[in-house]
Amino acid sequence: MKRIVSFSFAAACLFALVVVSCKGGEDTNTSGTNGASQETPSANNSATSANTASYDPKRGEGKFDASNVKVAALDESMVTKGDAIFKTKCSACHKLTDEKLVGPGWKGVTGRKEPYWIMNFITNPDAMIDKDPELQAQLEICLVRMPNQNLTDDDARHILEFMRKNDGAK
């Protein structure tokens, strides 16, 4: 184990988290559960068709891609919001260094992964863990799945900005 915990482990374990159970196959029973209530999360709305052939490991799977995620000069107000979300929803499992806790440390992630991949993964973890070859390989090592923390699109963008700051973006 120790030997694997090197850079490659950290990269492989990217965000990996808890729960043994893999959500199997398609979810045919979600109709009727997508109510208007704010507390009804969107986790199950994402199409999780098991078709991995069309999966793009660079983009991941979700609503984000190069066209709708632009990063430029660091936006400090987004960083502040991202920091607050990190403290509530992420810091229990992730350190800001490259050290693994429950999940991998965040240091360097924005250099390894596209911004839209990161945003897709943190808003749609189940679908991506099921398909992404890198994420699947790391699951065998970490045995933990990234929990869906029910982030909004804005939350995800703010987290991304916070990660960029953590990686030294200006």
Next chain:
Amino acid sequence: MKLQSVFLYSLLGITLVGTSCKPKGTSSAVTGGAAEKTYVPPGKYDELYNFVSGGFSGQMSVYGLPSGRLLRVIPVFSVDPEKGWGYSEETKPMLNTSHGFVPWDDLHHVELSQTNGEVNGKWVFGNANNTPRIARIDLKTFRTAEIIELPNSAGNHSSPYGTENTEYVVAGTRFSVPADGAGSDVPISSYKENFKGHISFISVDKETGKMDLSFQIRTPGVNFDLARCGKAKSHGWFFFSCYNTEQANTLLEVNASKNDKDFIMAVNWKKAEEYLKAGKGKKVPVKYAHNTYNETTHTATSEFKNEVIVLDAAELKDICYFIPCPKSPHGCDVNPTGEYIVGSGKLAALLPVFSFDKIQTAIAEKQFEGEYGGIPVIKYEAALHGEVQKPGLGPLHTEFDANGFAYTSFFVSSEVVKWNVKELKVVDRVPTYYSVGHLCVPGGNTRKPYGKYVIAYNKITKDRYLPTGPELSQSAQLFDISGDKMQLILDFPTIGEPHYAQAAPAELFTKNQYKIYKIEENKHPYVAKGEAETKAVREGNKVHIYLTTIRSHIAPDNIEGVKVGDEVYFHVTNLEQDWDIPHGFAIKGANNGELLIMPGETTTLKWIPEKTGIFPMYCTDFCSALHQEMQGYVRVSPAGSNVPLTASIGKNAADEKAQK
């Protein structure tokens, strides 16, 4: 059906029932196609939710139909260690009453909220029979949201029955008793002078569901059994069955069975509302608890109220009317059009069906045969639509389908009988196994029954399931009623003793359900929104520990400085925001239950350590591959020790290396 022999039996003595009503072999009534009709493949959802009374378990259970799968037991009136209900500091107030904390009750009937006489999927109500209370369960969360105690009542049986827009749920007292307060210390033998009935009208806010004990109607002292509201044309009226019109106070099985007829009481609640507005009610001093669970603080509070408005039916003559009904009426059910009211006399060999129109005419024309306790008694024939002759033995409850048929349960002859409401003709009968009580047709109490099934809730299951010692499971049986003949298609076990149940299509309930509590909206005073906010705080001998849980650890997981005799409060916030990821919390030696904390929720366990030592705490709900690692330690030192209070997590190898 060997009905004749059953008739003979009953002549010999109907008290033999329980053990003597095995009409046939265990499976003879099940015919082909049953499996197909009830099979719901793994991974597929059921068509209907069935909300079933848990009887003496004090809880309500939720089954899927037609599979009979048990989906959830909702804790209501009894403490439930599985869910921490009544054990956590936040839920203890829900079980407060004027008698103090009452950890158990007997939940008899369930009632789904309605709009325009149809199920709206918002709430389900239940009654506590022993220490009279009404609960409202919120179907966004499937948790008990509110419990209101009922003064001047005892044995809250004929409840909670609702009006067609859930303007009110009513609660009739089973035992008439002297009104609460100083005047209640009277000889039991003074029943006739001093014992009174009280019918409670609890208003329900259309939007929030918030209940309020709006008023009570005082009646002569009899036993109220069941009730139904009018609907459609009879909206504005309520009907209650009552027994013990003899006003006996001892040996009721003899002394309350003397009169040839008891009563159904018709209540004009719109009229009662008018009197209320006109100030005709009397404010009566009482004490009762009103407990509410707040979804943003995740905490229940108890409020004690000191007054109730009582309308006296003997003084206000046109609120209540009695209608004679053959012996010991039990069920009292109104058909979907609102025109027919079916009375079921437990000891009668016929079913009287009353007509709402005829009752109105009888009242207008004063066709009364006299008064009872100051209340007009309508002539039986004047109110009667007709009688179903020899339908079976021991009729109890009637539900309706959408095609003009009624389904009545017969306790003594252990059968369900289908009959035509207008023509009063029996068209089908099937045996039940055994001693059926209530029935449920989905939507069968509404203006538009969904039909398709009738479910029988049975008291006895001898030989139906694998034996489990002297106590056997209670049972429900599902019958397909889509054809002319009823067909038994499934048995399934139930918890406690099932009384009434209701069912409706699943999508009415699934569309609004919560999957998590949003952590941002958590207003619990001791919430920790993230591990950065976890801590331990001492206030005198009270220690407040702000804990968080997430797959796969508890923070803090090392706590020192707790002393013997401290009151330790673990305020546990579940940081998960993922559906179906509760965490549990338990600590060795606690004279208490566990906690089960939903995603985004904060819940508190009170613990008073009585010994020194190291006390492990852990998560009780297997949550991840690292669930077994989800644990921590509390060090307890002697009272007066000077170990400082500390709470920490994660002095891991890397940190230590960094320090070196």
